Amino acid sequence: MAIGEFELIRRFFKRPPLRFDVVEGIGDDCALLRPQAGKCLAMTMDTLVEGIHFLPGTNPENLGHKSLAVNLSDLAAMGATPTWVALALTIPQPDENWLTAFANGFKSLADFYGVELVGGDTTRGPLSITVQAMGVVDEVGSLKRSAARWGDGIYLTGDLGLAGLGLEILLGKTSKKSPEAIAKLERPQPRVNAGMSLAGFANACIDVSDGLAADLSHILNASGVGATLDWIALPLPSAVRQYIESEGDEWMPLMAGDDYELCFTVSREREDELPGLMAHFDCSCVRIGTIEQQMGLRLKKDGGIFDLAALGYQHFPTSK
Amino acid sequence: MAIGEFELIRRFFKRPPLRFDVVEGIGDDCALLRPQAGKCLAMTMDTLVEGIHFLPGTNPENLGHKSLAVNLSDLAAMGATPTWVALALTIPQPDENWLTAFANGFKSLADFYGVELVGGDTTRGPLSITVQAMGVVDEVGSLKRSAARWGDGIYLTGDLGLAGLGLEILLGKTSKKSPEAIAKLERPQPRVNAGMSLAGFANACIDVSDGLAADLSHILNASGVGATLDWIALPLPSAVRQYIESEGDEWMPLMAGDDYELCFTVSREREDELPGLMAHFDCSCVRIGTIEQQMGLRLKKDGGIFDLAALGYQHFPTSK
Numbered sequence: 304m305a306i307g308e309f310e311l312i313r314r315f316f317k318r319p320p321l322r323f324d325v326v327e328g329i330g331d332d333c334a335l336l337r338p339q340a341g342k343c344l345a346m347t348m349d350t351l352v353e354g355i356h357f358l359p360g361t362n363p364e365n366l367g368h369k370s371l372a373v374n375l376s377d378l379a380a381m382g383a384t385p386t387w388v389a390l391a392l393t394i395p396q397p398d399e400n401w402l403t404a405f406a407n408g409f410k411s412l413a414d415f416y417g418v419e420l421v422g423g424d425t426t427r428g429p430l431s432i433t434v435q436a437m438g439v440v441d442e443v444g445s446l447k448r449s450a451a452r453w454g455d456g457i458y459l460t461g462d463l464g465l466a467g468l469g470l471e472i473l474l475g476k477t478s479k480k481s482p483e484a485i486a487k488l489e490r491p492q493p494r495v496n497a498g499m500s501l502a503g504f505a506n507a508c509i510d511v512s513d514g515l516a517a518d519l520s521h522i523l524n525a526s527g528v529g530a531t532l533d534w535i536a537l538p539l540p541s542a543v544r545q546y547i548e549s550e551g552d553e554w555m556p557l558m559a560g561d562d563y564e565l566c567f568t569v570s571r572e573r574e575d576e577l578p579g580l581m582a583h584f585d586c587s588c589v590r591i592g593t594i595e596q597q598m599g600l601r602l603k604k605d606g607g608i609f610d611l612a613a614l615g616y617q618h619f620p621t622s623k
Numbered sequence: 624m625a626i627g628e629f630e631l632i633r634r635f636f637k638r639p640p641l642r643f644d645v646v647e648g649i650g651d652d653c654a655l656l657r658p659q660a661g662k663c664l665a666m667t668m669d670t671l672v673e674g675i676h677f678l679p680g681t682n683p684e685n686l687g688h689k690s691l692a693v694n695l696s697d698l699a700a701m702g703a704t705p706t707w708v709a710l711a712l713t714i715p716q717p718d719e720n721w722l723t724a725f726a727n728g729f730k731s732l733a734d735f736y737g738v739e740l741v742g743g744d745t746t747r748g749p750l751s752i753t754v755q756a757m758g759v760v761d762e763v764g765s766l767k768r769s770a771a772r773w774g775d776g777i778y779l780t781g782d783l784g785l786a787g788l789g790l791e792i793l794l795g796k797t798s799k800k801s802p803e804a805i806a807k808l809e810r811p812q813p814r815v816n817a818g819m820s821l822a823g824f825a826n827a828c829i830d831v832s833d834g835l836a837a838d839l840s841h842i843l844n845a846s847g848v849g850a851t852l853d854w855i856a857l858p859l860p861s862a863v864r865q866y867i868e869s870e871g872d873e874w875m876p877l878m879a880g881d882d883y884e885l886c887f888t889v890s891r892e893r894e895d896e897l898p899g900l901m902a903h904f905d906c907s908c909v910r911i912g913t914i915e916q917q918m919g920l921r922l923k924k925d926g927g928i929f930d931l932a933a934l935g936y937q938h939f940p941t942s943k
Contacts, residue, residue: 326663326762326765327765327767330768330845331701331767331768331769331845332667332697332698332700332701332766332768332828332829332830333665333666333667333697333698333700333701333703333758334665334666334667335663335664335665335666335701335760335762335765336663336664336665336666337663337664337762338658338664340660340661341660342658343646343655343656343657344655344656344657344658344664345653345654345655345656346653346654346655346656346707346709346741346742346757347652347653347654347742348709348711348742348743348744348753348755349711349744350711350713350744350746350748350753352713352746352747352748352749353748354748355746355747355748356746377652377653378652378653380652380653381651381652381653381655383653387666389666389668389755391668391669391670391711391753391755393670393672393751421666422666422667422668423668424668424669424670424753426670426672426675426676427672427675428670428672428673428674428675428749428751429672429748429749429751431713431748431749431751433668433670433711433744433753435668435709435711435755437666438653440655442646442655442657445646445647445655446652447647447651448650448651448652449651508652509652510652525650525651
């Protein structure tokens with residue numbers, strides 16, 4: 304079946320207006336949006352490429368979900384309330400079933416958080432998805448990477464290592480089975496409510512997309528501080544613990560990406576307010592370490608202190 | 624040479640702050656932007672894929688220019704003043720020379736219009752560029768496709784058909800030579816000043832990216848009107864006239880895309896104000912036809928009236 308570009312947008316992605324602040328949505332040269340007076344606009348953009356960020360044959364509904372989720376996660380990491388989103392979809396050829404499923408995954412998540420798809424582009428080419436998401440946040444309450452302070456507690460939402468385990472399973476590198484790990488990899492839940500609740504409360508915040516070690520290192524470098532993580536405090540699900548035990552790959556939860564949890568720091572004197580705030584989270588949250596004056600990232604484990612190089616996942620390796 | 628992702632952004636694309644309304648630019652989870660009070664935010668997003676929107680081996684500086692130009696053109700077609708831009712760049716591998724040239728082309732155009740690159744993503748994969756651009760416009764002055772009225776004059780900035788000729792030349796389909804045609808295809812000049820000047824003055828406006836016949840048809844369909852174009856009034860450069868004469872391909876200027884001129888309509892009673900306004904344009908501008916009550920798009924040529932089907936360029940053909 305061949306579909307014209309305009310029909311494709313109309314048929315699979317256009318829907319009744321959702322938000323009062325969208326003056327013009329899909330269909331003109333630009334979307335027209337009414338920003339909230341006195342607020343900052345938070346903007347992020349992420350691309351998922353087949354074969355790099357997801358395996359060929361990935362369930363299109365999950366892909367629609369994930370392509371939006373990773374951007375909502377960036378907004379959450381800034382403390383922003385998501386508002387509008389644009390989608391640039393490049394596909395080899397229009398396939399009705401694939402598009403229906405992709406649009407369903409995308410729209411379900413957008414609806415859940417009241418985010419409106421206001422624009423984008425559909426083009427022919429190798430499968431690739433770029434999503435640009437916008438949100439609003441008070442300038443003073445926004446969560447910047449550079450705001451961690453010596454003595455801050457380091458916190459992590461949800462759990463760690465499941466997405467990494469999911470990837471190992473899909474790549475056939477382990478014989479373990481774990482539907483929850485596959486689900487975490489393919490349908491990450493962005494911590495939108497946690498991020499919104501943390502605005503004006505947490506100091507620094509980042510979302511864990513490239514691995515906890517790499518992402519926390521961004522906070523440390525931007526803030527000019529160091530940290531020690533406590534292995535025993537890391538929220539490792541039992542499937543991840545079993546994987547580590549049987550495969551001996553103990554660094555995986557720190558190095559693997561795609562968990563899309565929030566890692567944030569809280570001033571020592573405000574840490575006792577956090578449990579009350581967590582009532583508004585959509586997930587659990589635990590203290591995993593402390594910000595220190597001494598630069599670098601360290602791990603307390605089995606009575607010793609290990610130095611963690613900030614490796615994580617980079618799209619272009621720095622060494623061949 | 625292998626380059627890390629963060630180094631790539633820092634080295635090729637990061638630069639000193641340009642605008643006072645950028646609170647946070649590249650480097651955090653999100654950019655933070657300060658929208659202008661009482662204004663609408665105009666947002667557009669366009670993807671260029673190698674082999675679909677540009678030929679393999681295209682000069683990277685031109686590509687950097689064009690990927691931004693096509694988005695500034697969409698903002699101009701809405702009457703918006705461009706402010707911020709985000710870039711999602713997918714490249715097979717980081718090549719220093721290519722990236723330097725691409726960034727130069729992109730940044731030169733951005734600087735020319737005072738637009739700041741505030742975010743984006745770099746990923747590995749088949750060459751593809753998605754740009755998302757934002758601007759500001761008064762809600763009441765914005766130029767919508769649906770606002771053409773019976774009796775309006777139809778105007779076109781610049782010239783028509785050169786980009787189409789450029790593509791014919793690059794594809795080896797004609798033996799004509801025309802450096803200006805190649806330049807128009809590879810380095811289109813977005814009509815930013817014209818668009819800004821037309822806000823609050825023109826009725827409907829669109830940029831000619833898919834071909835004049837197709838794009839004007841979008842205005843006609845959205846506005847519930849028809850139009851007749853006057854062949855003799857079309858601003859065809861001599862290279863295009865010569866091509867038509869020698870190849871007999873007389874519909875090319877109406878069907879070929881990529882000219883990135885503005886096509887707009889003006890109420891009959893305001894047409895005599897237009898020459899004064901044009902002093903602020905960055906290009907010429909001529910009257911090419913009239914909006915009519917009778918639906919459809921017609922062409923007056925050689926004493927006859929021809930019906931023009933709204934074909935133009937679509938990424939997914941509607942018929943096989």
